[in-house]
Amino acid sequence: MKDKEPLFSSKNLKLLTNPLNDDNPITVQVLGICSALAITVKLEPAIVMTLSVLVVLAVSNVVISLLRNLIPPRIRIIVQLTVIASMVILVDQFLKAFAYDVSKQLSVFVGLIITNCIIMGRLEAFALSNKPWASFLDGVGNSAGYGLILIIVAFFRELLGSGELMGFPVLEKIGIYNIGYEDNGMMILPPMALMVVGIIIWVQRGRNRKLIEDK
Amino acid sequence: MKSFSNTYIFVFSTVMVILVAAILSTAAMVLQPLQQKNIEVEKKRKILGSIHVESTSDNAETLYDQYILESYVVNTSGDPVDGVDAFGVNLKDELTKPADERYLPVFVGSLDDGSKEFVLPVRGVGLWGPIFGYVSLENDFNTIFGTNFDHDGETPGLGAEITTDWFQDQFVGKKIFNENGEFVSVEVSKKKADPNNPNQVDGIGGSTLTSKGLEYMLHDCLVLYEAYFQKQLN
Numbered sequence: 001m002k003d004k005e006p007l008f009s010s011k012n013l014k015l016l017t018n019p020l021n022d023d024n025p026i027t028v029q030v031l032g033i034c035s036a037l038a039i040t041v042k043l044e045p046a047i048v049m050t051l052s053v054l055v056v057l058a059v060s061n062v063v064i065s066l067l068r069n070l071i072p073p074r075i076r077i078i079v080q081l082t083v084i085a086s087m088v089i090l091v092d093q094f095l096k097a098f099a100y101d102v103s104k105q106l107s108v109f110v111g112l113i114i115t116n117c118i119i120m121g122r123l124e125a126f127a128l129s130n131k132p133w134a135s136f137l138d139g140v141g142n143s144a145g146y147g148l149i150l151i152i153v154a155f156f157r158e159l160l161g162s163g164e165l166m167g168f169p170v171l172e173k174i175g176i177y178n179i180g181y182e183d184n185g186m187m188i189l190p191p192m193a194l195m196v197v198g199i200i201i202w203v204q205r206g207r208n209r210k211l212i213e214d215k
Numbered sequence: 216m217k218s219f220s221n222t223y224i225f226v227f228s229t230v231m232v233i234l235v236a237a238i239l240s241t242a243a244m245v246l247q248p249l250q251q252k253n254i255e256v257e258k259k260r261k262i263l264g265s266i267h268v269e270s271t272s273d274n275a276e277t278l279y280d281q282y283i284l285e286s287y288v289v290n291t292s293g294d295p296v297d298g299v300d301a302f303g304v305n306l307k308d309e310l311t312k313p314a315d316e317r318y319l320p321v322f323v324g325s326l327d328d329g330s331k332e333f334v335l336p337v338r339g340v341g342l343w344g345p346i347f348g349y350v351s352l353e354n355d356f357n358t359i360f361g362t363n364f365d366h367d368g369e370t371p372g373l374g375a376e377i378t379t380d381w382f383q384d385q386f387v388g389k390k391i392f393n394e395n396g397e398f399v400s401v402e403v404s405k406k407k408a409d410p411n412n413p414n415q416v417d418g419i420g421g422s423t424l425t426s427k428g429l430e431y432m433l434h435d436c437l438v439l440y441e442a443y444f445q446k447q448l449n
Contacts, residue, residue, distance in 0.1 A: 045371070
């Protein structure tokens with residue numbers, strides 16, 4: 001097995017790092033926007049959501065990749081959905097048993113991971129035609145890219161909207177309220193998540209030449 | 216693309232479905248006792264929370280045994296109902312029954328200073344789903360001692376604010392009867408509440424429906440206990 005690819009070859013590393021910037025599922029592919037709006041009001045649910053998506057996507061990617069030669073193409077979407085749905089139910093059950101408080105915070109959004117387009121997208125576009133290890137890295141990379149944006153958005157929304165980070169009253173401690181500052185209630189509303197995502201896209205496109213389309 | 220026969224597809228999907236069903240039901244059965252335990256502990260924490268006893272998932276059961284003296288069930292005429300475990304009563308099911316058949320749980324708590332509190336469960340509808348909680352009354356059956364509200368899916372930062380301290384602290388010391396002794400519950404006001412009005416608190420800006428839902432919840436659930444309050448006072 002001389003020509004065996006090393007586990008972290010540059011090609012494999014690309015799978016991990018590309019979705020963070022060049023191929024970001026949210027800002028470049030504009031997938032998974034719905035959950036990015038819904039659970040980014042506070043930082044903590046955003047982080048747990050990221051981890052849940054990471055587990056679901058990495059495992060589903062590996063499962064589909066292992067089965068890729070056995071799955072009949074005519075029912076592949078149904079198979080993918082079954083795998084995703086089972087994973088989501090498992091994650092939900094585990095959260096309820098071992099991290100009850102967090103599972104309550106995320107409430108319906110864990111279940112809604114099923115409808116997250118990023119997951120179906122990766123299974124269909126990547127796992128069905130690649131080996132398990134590469135699929136695993138792709139899954140981790142894409143959920144990290146998704147989570148990165150989620151966490152950035154949640155950071156600004158929680159800080160500017162409620163003046164807290166992870167529930168800790170940062171702005172109150174600094175004493176900024178004493179000089180007349182007030183929380184921006186608008187940040188809590190869903191449209192502002194879209195605005196923040198828009199600003200991130202703008203900044204990213206301004207800095208990353210690869211993303212600038214030819215006229 | 217490889218082609219598969221119809222038989223293969225049928226066999227494949229059957230095996231897949233059976234496998235998935237087996238995995239999921241095993242997981243559900245194995246994890247169920249843990250989840251059930253979590254739900255019970257949470258219920259105890261909420262009951263304790265409504266009488267201002269802070270608890271964690273680890274010490275909730277000890278504290279519950281320490282501070283909750285007894286619990287019993289009454290009916291809407293205020294008479295005790297024997298043979299029903301108050302902790303096991305699910306208010307959601309009770310509220311679907313005809314009013315005179317409902318079991319109404321009462322948890323009697325006592326703090327270190329010897330005061331007696333009566334904890335009553337409440338349940339209603341918010342904007343997106345159910346809201347619920349516990350209200351504790353002082354032994355005049357009029358003054359609110361504390362509350363503990365929770366929800367299933369209200370918007371974080373808006374309706375979900377009903378679980379926060381600033382919102383719930385407003386209820387402490389409010390009265391559910393007005394000066395003439397009529398049951399009025401507590402109004403969750405859309406406008407700035409009058410601080411001198413013992414039957415009014417501030418609502419949450421931007422979540423009128425959750426605020427109103429909470430107001431109806433308090434009224435509709437506490438009014439069921441009115442006969443019980445009268446009997447206790449006489």
